[in-house]
Amino acid sequence: MDDDFSSHLTDADFMAIAVLLAQKSYDEGGCPIGAVIVNNATNKIIGKGHNTLTQENHPYNHGETSAIRDAGRIDFSQTTLYTSLCPCVVCATLVYMRGFSRVVVGDITNALGTEALLQEQGVQVDILEDQQGIELYARFRAEKPEQDLEDWQGLSAVQK
Numbered sequence: 215m216d217d218d219f220s221s222h223l224t225d226a227d228f229m230a231i232a233v234l235l236a237q238k239s240y241d242e243g244g245c246p247i248g249a250v251i252v253n254n255a256t257n258k259i260i261g262k263g264h265n266t267l268t269q270e271n272h273p274y275n276h277g278e279t280s281a282i283r284d285a286g287r288i289d290f291s292q293t294t295l296y297t298s299l300c301p302c303v304v305c306a307t308l309v310y311m312r313g314f315s316r317v318v319v320g321d322i323t324n325a326l327g328t329e330a331l332l333q334e335q336g337v338q339v340d341i342l343e344d345q346q347g348i349e350l351y352a353r354f355r356a357e358k359p360e361q362d363l364e365d366w367q368g369l370s371a372v373q374k
């Protein structure tokens with residue numbers, strides 16, 4: 215991406231990319247949650263990822279952890295994380311422990327509850343509901359309720 219193109223990308227554009235990553239995961243048979251990390255100064259994407267619970271047989275690699283891993287060992291204090299679904303407690307904790315300045319959440323219809331946790335730790339939280347992402351996650355939850363539950367609470371919750 216050239217600098218001029220990047221500088222014109224909006225929050226809604228980055229959220230649309232996070233939702234495309236969620237769609238990729240859904241198409242792979244996984245949980246449809248995606249995330250991108252953007253450098254606040256350059257407006258460029260420096261990390262991206264999606265949930266890999268089923269694809270990697272990974273019990274906790276969420277969209278957010280996947281994007282953070284992709285970005286690598288950088289200073290996150292001048293970055294924004296865009297996630298297609300409201301973060302779980304583990305991801306919200308990782309976000310403030312790594313010092314992100316801002317999180318943009320694309321879906322508080324299917325999940326919510328960690329905005330206050332992030333705000334209390336000094337992270338700016340903005341809600342930017344993406345209708346396509348909301349519909350995708352709702353479809354996944356209706357089709358694969360056990361996979362959804364496992365992603366949030368583990369197999370012990372599914373076996374109850």
Ligand SMILES: [Zn+2]
Pocket residue numbers: 276277278301302303304305306
């Ligand atoms: Zn998570």
